[in-house]
Each structure stands twice: as structure tokens, then as C-alpha cells.
Amino acid sequence: MLCHAISPSYGYVKASHDIVRHSKLNSDAKILIAYVQGLPEAWAAKPLGEHAKKLGMKGRAYQKAKGQLKAHGFVHEWRRQDSAGLWVTDQLMSNVPLTDREARRIHDKNAESSQVGPSDHYPTVGQPRTRFVGGHLPEGEEREKNSSHPPTEEPKVADETAEAEAEVVEPEPTDPQVIEAERVLLSLRHADRQLRLGAREARRLAVTAAEWLRRGVDSAELRLALTRGLPENGVKFPFGFLGKRLDMMMPSPVCAEEPAPVRDAVREFIACEAQQEGDEHVFRPRGDETVCGPCGREAAWKAHAVKWEPPPLDDDYVKPEPLPWRERIAALQAADSAAE
Incomplete structure (x- = not known):
């Protein structure tokens, strides 16, 4: 309820x-005072916030203007309970600053004038009736032992079934792949709210999703495979949708890698038997050889190489003297001219 406190005409101008x-x-507070004081008395019951909305004030600007008006005595508020027991707020706005005592006096005066007295109608409308409140025992209180008609107990089949279902708690997984898969499934709600799963649903699907991790798929790839390419009409049942996608898009198992060949044990150094002259040298054999590689190749080349020998000469053979360089040049030029 909004009440106006307007001073006399000469004081209102001042x-x-x-x-x-x-x-x-600020300007919002000044505009709010000028607007409210110009309203008719029929609109006095509307809260101050509705007038601020008509002026186009946002929530933050209105709260700031209202705080300034309350701090300087232009607006006063009181909370009370009405006849129905609901809490309401009374607001009083004035075009002059008022103290709390002055504002309370105006508020009480307006409240007294607005009260409606009791009706003079006699007798009271309606016929007297018997009491119907207070005859029931509080819930959970034991009845007297001498009750002649004790209540019949209702069957507790439904309650026992609900308790049995509540007692069935799935054990916590111990496999690290299952734990990681369950964490990925529960995090899908952050990628798309359509894929929200409950704790029991995620635990049931984690067994299948863990097989993806065992086949070489990491957590990021599993999350991407489950969230991309969602149907245009939305996902109505995320448990069934994700279960079917996990089964249909299961990657192929990783082929076992061939074991690396086992290297032979490292042999000790031995002396080369082909060394005849010079210092003795050693080498590390690969098998049962007793000669090092360089010495073995040199021996094989000597065994298969053909040594060139000049042909035999006659007894009267005389080695000719070499020609001087001028004569050799002349011979070459003569040979070239003859070839042309």
C-alpha cells in the first residue's frame, strides 16, 4: 500500500x-517523487515498484533511487500481517522529508481511517454447529489401550516393496576403466542437458563404456562420440539412446603387437687369430668366428685375387727409347690429319 503525504499548496511548491x-x-529519485505526487488518490494502493516500471526504470536503478529516498526521509516502509495472516508492506512517500515518528503518525492515522467496523447484522449469519477440530490424535501418538475399536492395520506390501528396492544398492565399482567411464557418462549433462543420466543409469552403462577405454579410446574421444550428431527432434530417453550408441559404435579391438625379438647375450672380447704381425687386437664375435671382419675380408681377397704377371720377353728384345715430346706431337697431328 502506498500512501501520499502532501503538504499544503504553498508548501508543496516550495x-x-x-x-x-x-x-x-539522483534524477531517477526526483522523477519518481514528482510522478507519484501527481497521481490521484485512487492509485495510492499500488506499490512504488509498479510506478517505477511505468516510468521505465530497471530494477537496479529503481533500488538505488528507492534507497536514496528512504535514507533522506522521503519514503518509509512497515511490514505487518493482514487479516488473512499474510505479510504485506505499507509504503509512505512524501514530498518533504519526514522523521520516523512523523511518518508513523501519518501511517497510523491513515490506517485508522481505512478500518471497517463490525457489522450490525443480528443474529449472526448461519446456524451454530458442533466442534469438529481437536478430536483427532496427532500423527504417531499411540492410542489408548482400552479402545474398543482399534483400527485395522493396512497391508504393508507396497511399503515393503519400496523398502526392498531402496535397500538394493549396487556395489561401488573397483575397475579403474569402469570408474572413469561412469565419470564421463555423468559429465555428459554439461555438454548437452538432453543427456542427463541418473547415478544408477550411469553405473549400468559404465560397464559397456569401459570396454571403449580398454580398446584404446580415451575419455575425450568417448565423450565426443556420445555427444556429437544428436537427433534433430531431441533425445527423449537418454539411457536408451546412449546404451544403443555405445553398442552400435563400439570400436574394434586393438590387435596385439608382435613381441620384439630377444637379442642374444653380449659375448666377450676375444683375440683375432689372423693377426700375424703387429700388436694383438681383439673383437666381439657374433657367432663362433675366431677372425675379425677386416682380417677375414683381407684373407678372402687374397685367396681369390689373380696376380697379373707381364708376358715373357725374348732374349734379343731391346726396349725402345722414348720419343722426344716434339716428335710425339708431330706423330699425333699426322694421325689426326690422316683420320680426316
């Missing part, structure tokens, strides 16, 4: 000038 020149009020 108060308007004081509000405009007020240095502690």
Missing part, C-alpha cells in the same frame, strides 16, 4: 523546488 535542488538525490 517542497518541489527543494526536491529539484536536492544534492543527495
